[in-house]
Amino acid sequence: MSKIDLAIEGSPGRQPATSAVQRTVRLWLCLLLLVADMAALAAGFAIGLRVAGVPLAAGEFWHPLAGGMVVYGAIAFHNQAYNPVCLTRITPSLRNAIMAFAGTLLIFLLVVFSLKATGDLSRLGISTGILCSSILLAFQRLLIVQSVRRNFSDNLFAQLLIIDDGVIPDDVTGMILVDAAAVGIRADLDDPYMLHRLGTLLRDYDRVVISCPGDRKADWAQMLKGANILGEIIVPELDPMAPLAVRNCRGVPTLVVARGPLNLANRAKKRLLDIAITVPLLIALSPVLIAVAIAIRLDSAGPVFFKQERIGRGNRLFHILKFRSMRVEQCDAAGSASTQRDDDRITRVGAFIRKTSLDELPQMINVLLGEMSLVGPRPHALGSTAEEQLFWQVDRQYWHRHALKPGITGLAQIRGFRGATETRRDILNRVEADLEYLHGWSLMRDIGILFGTFNVLVHRNAY
Structure with a gap:
């Protein structure tokens, strides 16, 4: 029996009760979010008062704080900080809450300066309380989002999938499936009773997805536009292009298939982090760099540095710098042969600097030159293969990684995806981690990855 057969009979009739439960759960979770916000504000300012040496029972501080919490609640509600979307998505949850907090602080400062009450306040207590x-x-919003995702997953919202002679997705977890023909629904814009029947079916759902042939998509789209619901239509033919959005060029619809992952402000912040860390590190590690260079020259004849073409941001080639760890005559400029454990091409010093990741230190020069970043997708040699296939032949999404500067370290590295690529899964793991990093970039994530790198400087896959 197919998935549709299992869901045709009676499934719409059972949904209203389930939908009511889901709405109730969402309401209680939103109230929990409100209470948690108030608790965070109260606890934060309590810590600030304690640091400033102000008694916690002092009413002259708690009365304004209570008023501020009311103002925050009103602004946060208006700013969609308690929208159910904030229960499952961390970015809008944090953005809306922080913006509401900033608005509350602005109002607080305006009131304080208007009343000329700045002398009565503990600047240390207020500053510490704000921080x-x-x-x-x-922290509490991050914790709540993670908990909701873990415990409710796709069951927090009522989702309906209507199959009208279309394809069925492989994963329909948390969705109710309905065969349009079996329940007497069709895309007919000339029949008000048909629109009424569809509206009656959709009223207990939060999201509906339609799967239908190409010649019915436009009619279904028109029917959904007036349904007061999040409506989507499956378009499998767009999958190879993976569009990001729909725009318009001189009156003609276009699909946005690419955009830079970072805006100018974020690129500036990432570059400042690179410079702020790289320059002091190069100065501090200069004795180590000199010692490694001397050891390489004493161990084997040849240059200290190894240069190799790698693919950088925008799919542009650059020369990566590394301490030479192989014998000159056996260096693999194309990178077609992955380094193996006990590889006889590696020198004695090379084995040590590869095991401890010291061979990567010259890449800080690439960072200073703007060719690399401290954190980003690792750049691979052009000839690198997995199961006798070039990396981009294993997964065409490999090229997506290059929307950002390559990094000395990255999300894939701290997850242990390094070393030889013996199987297709070895490179797929790295591509998946790199794409996750690309689509979820933040400055704090870069800092977290840098701290996480210390745990994998010496790794069993580093050889």
Whole structure:
């Protein structure tokens, strides 16, 4: 029996009760989010008062704080900080809450200066309270989003999939499936009763997805536009292009299939982080760099550095710098042969610097030159293969990685995906991690990856 056969009979009739439960759960979770916000604000300012040496029972501080919490609640509600979307998506949850907190602080400062009450306040207590409240606010929201995802997954929202002679997705977890023909629904814009029947079916759902042939997509789209619901239509023919959005060029619809993952401000922040860390590190590690260079020259004849063509941002080639770890006559400029454990091409010093990742240190020069970043997808040699296939032949999404500068370290590295690529899965793991990093970039994530790198500087796959 097919998935449709299992869901045709009676499934729409059972959904209203389930939908009511889901709405109730969402309401309670949103109330939990509100209570957690207030607790975070209260705890943060309590810490600030304690640091400033102000008694926690002092009413002259708690009365304004209570008023501020009311103002925050109103602004946050208006700013969609308690929208159910904030229960499952961390970015809008944090953004809306922090913006509401910033608005509350602005109003607070305007009131304080208007009343000329700045002398009655503990600047240390207020500053510490703002800092602690911000941290607690972000932390508890992150915790709630992770908990909701883990415990409710796709069951927090009522989702309907209508099959009208279309394809069925492989994963329909948490969705109710309905065969349009079996329940008497069709895309007919000339029949008001048909629109009424569809509206009656959709009223207990939060999201509906239509799967139908190409010649019916336009009619279904028109029917959904007035249904007061998040409506989507499956378009499998677009999958190879993976469009990001729909735009318009001189009156003609276009599909947006690519855009830079970072705007100018974020690129500037990432570059400043690179410079702020790389310059002091190069100065501090200069004795180590000199010692390694001397050891390489004493161990084997040849240059200290190894240069190799790698693919950088925008799919542009650059020369990566590494300490030479192989004998000159056996260096693989194309990178067609992955380094193996106990590889006889590696020198004695080379084995040590590869095991400890010291061979990667010259890449900080690439960072200073703007060719690389401290954190990003690792650049691979042009001839690198997995199961006798070039990396981009294993997965065409490989090229997507190059929307960002390559990095000395990255999400794939701290997850242990390094070393030889003996199987297709070895490179697929890296591509998946790199794409996750690309689509979820943040400055704090870069800092977290840098700290995580210390745990994998010496790794069993580093040889």
